[in-house]
Amino acid sequence: MRFEIITIFPAFFSGFFEHGIVRRAQADGLVTVHVHDLRNFTHDRHRTVDDRPFGGGEGMVLKPEPLAEALHSLGIRPQMRSGGFGTGHDFRPAETAAAFAGTFAPDTSAADTRVLLLSAQGRPFTQAAARELARLDRIILICGRYEGVDERINQLYCDLELSIGDYVLSGGELAAAVVLDATMRLVPGVLGNEASGEFESFGVPDLAITSDVEGVPRSQHGSGGLLDYPHYTRPAEFHGLRAPEVLLNGDHQQIRRWRREQQLRKTLANRPDLLEQAALTPEDAKLLEQLRMEQAAATGS
Ligand code: SAM
Numbered sequence: 533m534r535f536e537i538i539t540i541f542p543a544f545f546s547g548f549f550e551h552g553i554v555r556r557a558q559a560d561g562l563v564t565v566h567v568h569d570l571r572n573f574t575h576d577r578h579r580t581v582d583d584r585p586f587g588g589g590e591g592m593v594l595k596p597e598p599l600a601e602a603l604h605s606l607g608i609r610p611q612m613r614s615g616g617f618g619t620g621h622d623f624r625p626a627e628t629a630a631a632f633a634g635t636f637a638p639d640t641s642a643a644d645t646r647v648l649l650l651s652a653q654g655r656p657f658t659q660a661a662a663r664e665l666a667r668l669d670r671i672i673l674i675c676g677r678y679e680g681v682d683e684r685i686n687q688l689y690c691d692l693e694l695s696i697g698d699y700v701l702s703g704g705e706l707a708a709a710v711v712l713d714a715t716m717r718l719v720p721g722v723l724g725n726e727a728s729g730e731f732e733s734f735g736v737p738d739l740a741i742t743s744d745v746e747g748v749p750r751s752q753h754g755s756g757g758l759l760d761y762p763h764y765t766r767p768a769e770f771h772g773l774r775a776p777e778v779l780l781n782g783d784h785q786q787i788r789r790w791r792r793e794q795q796l797r798k799t800l801a802n803r804p805d806l807l808e809q810a811a812l813t814p815e816d817a818k819l820l821e822q823l824r825m826e827q828a829a830a831t832g833s
Pocket of ligand 1: 681
């Protein structure tokens with residue numbers, strides 16, 4: 533899989549790619565990352581990438597021409613882009629779709645490429661989005677700066693605006709690094725142990741687990757959209773706190789049940805919103821009801 537990052541601060545990424553899984557994935561040839569300096573696509577003495585906003589207001593805006601030129605150098609042409617992660621679903625507002633319908637020839641060279649604009653105004657980037665992106669051949673990430681990017685770049689070239697959370701960063705570089713990291717580790721072969729991508733917070737449900745080995749009992753559940761359970765390692769006792777006894781007894785069924793309960797507890801405590809979309813079995817639902825009653829009794833509500 534190939535990542536292309538367009539930025540005015542290419543040096544931002546230099547340390548980031550030299551550690552851990554990102555470095556190993558590149559060394560193993562599973563992922564390549566190319567960082568493109570937006571200023572290389574300017575033609576004036578000052579290498580200008582920004583200009584004042586039409587209509588007045590604070591700050592500067594990234595000009596469209598250098599970004600368009602950078603995208604052209606990567607084989608991306610202006611068109612009504614696919615508007616999604618690759619699911620075929622068009623996320624664009626109807627008026628944008630109508631305005632561009634039939635205007636440009638389909639860009640077949642970009643069949644398995646998605647152009648993503650990092651933006652606080654974007655769709656939320658989630659683990660499910662990372663799973664979708666990990667199926668693609670190439671992802672182009674555009675890092676905004678200042679007040680953002682001239683909107684016509686979004687309309688003409690971007691498949692999706694993507695936000696990494698409800699806060700405003702000073703630039704898209706951190707957001708691009710987040711999207712790259714979360715996506716790249718889901719590319720097949722990147723994680724040493726394939727299974728570790730399946731048993732994590734926001735993961736797939738049990739039914740979708742592909743790494744089971746026949747005849748080997750599993751001590752974990754697919755999270756099915758819940759948070760992960762707590763983890764412990766040696767020593768068994770630390771500062772007077774013992775690791776839960778159930779984890780030390782080697783009974784896979786009991787460990788599995790305990791972990792599921794912990795996933796439900798943590799999710800109820802920290803992210804109750806996730807429970808609405810989670811894949812829960814009737815047994816989970818019963819357990820959750822008990823935990824809710826426990827919680828109500830503890831808080832007196
Ligand atoms: N005027 C913009 C707004 O209010 O939405 C904020 C611009 S921000 C200061 C500059 C750049 O940081 C954006 O163009 C975008 O690329 C990036 N950025 C900021 N917050 C982000 C977020 N939550 N997710 C992804 N990118 C973000």
